[in-house]
Amino acid sequence: MPELPEVETIRRGIEPHVLGRRIGRVVVRDPRLRWPVQPDLPARLAGRRIEQAARRAKYLVLHLDNGDRLLIHLGMSGRIWVLDPTVAPIKHDHVDIELDSGQLLRFHDPRRFGAVLLWSAGEPHHELLRHLGPEPFDPAFHGDYLFELSRGRSAAVKNFVMDGNVVVGAGNIYAAESLFRAAIRPTRAAGKVTRAEYVELASRIREVLNEAIVRGGTTLRDFAGATGELGYFQQELYVYGREGEPCRRCGTGIRRKVIGQRSSFYCTRCQR
DNA sequence: AGATTCGCCTGAGAGC
DNA sequence: TGCTCTCAGGCGAATC
Numbered sequence: 001m002p003e004l005p006e007v008e009t010i011r012r013g014i015e016p017h018v019l020g021r022r023i024g025r026v027v028v029r030d031p032r033l034r035w036p037v038q039p040d041l042p043a044r045l046a047g048r049r050i051e052q053a054a055r056r057a058k059y060l061v062l063h064l065d066n067g068d069r070l071l072i073h074l075g076m077s078g079r080i081w082v083l084d085p086t087v088a089p090i091k092h093d094h095v096d097i098e099l100d101s102g103q104l105l106r107f108h109d110p111r112r113f114g115a116v117l118l119w120s121a122g123e124p125h126h127e128l129l130r131h132l133g134p135e136p137f138d139p140a141f142h143g144d145y146l147f148e149l150s151r152g153r154s155a156a157v158k159n160f161v162m163d164g165n166v167v168v169g170a171g172n173i174y175a176a177e178s179l180f181r182a183a184i185r186p187t188r189a190a191g192k193v194t195r196a197e198y199v200e201l202a203s204r205i206r207e208v209l210n211e212a213i214v215r216g217g218t219t220l221r222d223f224a225g226a227t228g229e230l231g232y233f234q235q236e237l238y239v240y241g242r243e244g245e246p247c248r249r250c251g252t253g254i255r256r257k258v259i260g261q262r263s264s265f266y267c268t269r270c271q272r
Numbered sequence: 273a274g275a276t277t278c279g280c281c282t283g284a285g286a287g288c
Numbered sequence: 289t290g291c292t293c294t295c296a297g298g299c300g301a302a303t304c
Contacts (some may be wrong), residue, residue, distance in 0.1 A: 113281065
């Protein structure tokens with residue numbers, strides 16, 4: 001499932017293919033995504049030039065020359081491919097965006113949890129982005145911020161950092177890995193984690209995400225179609241998906257426990 | 273307000 | 289081989 005590092009990798013991958021390109025025909029084969037594709041989206045995209053390929057949380061944000069922006073979210077099974085238009089569409093290829101380079105952007109999403117939405121120039125803030133917490137690499141994100149925000153919270157610290165209102169990008173895998181590196185047990189109440197621990201955690205969240213982005217970039221060096229897969233970072237996981245396997249630090253068997261409906265992995269010895 | 277649950281989807285993998 | 293069942297999960301909405 002594409003998390004923030006995967007989305008950033010995809011952004012970097014498609015950027016050279018879309019920057020400065022003018023959009024031609026847009027084909028919507030199935031508008032039934034997480035939110036329905038707006039009926040007027042093809043007409044409003046046609047003829048627009050793409051001026052910037054940005055990212056906010058897990059949203060790709062393509063800035064257009066008329067001030068409109070195209071939001072693309074991959075949900076959990078979404079893909080974006082840069083293809084030659086002669087490549088025949090396959091099942092779940094929901095949206096094609098033709099470019100004046102002769103290539104096209106193809107949005108593919110079996111589970112349709114993703115979205116392709118037009119954000120009008122007239123709306124300064126998009127409803128889906130309004131509530132989002134800071135980017136992990138934003139200076140506003142630091143240990144003190146987590147500490148202050150978490151006071152009085154009874155939810156598990158893992159759920160707390162996975163909450164997009166708190167900070168974006170700490171998805172299930174990266175939350176688990178960050179908490180391991182910070183030696184914090186994911187089940188702890190967020191309100192009971194100390195300031196010093198949050199300073200460490202914020203640092204580890206940035207570290208883990210940065211490493212994953214670097215690895216993701218490696219897998220897509222010969223970019224043709226961003227796959228949104230884990231890439232080489234998968235080889236460096238300390239706890240995620242390693243139930244029963246020995247901790248890479250101390251050898252203790254990694255524990256799996258469901259926290260807030262999500263599988264969580266941690267070392268009972270290293271994480272307190 | 274914060275915490276929890278629900279619902280949308282289909283593919284992969286396990287079990288039979 | 290082929291079927292059924294379970295699980296996975298981003299994230300807004302609804303509910304507690």
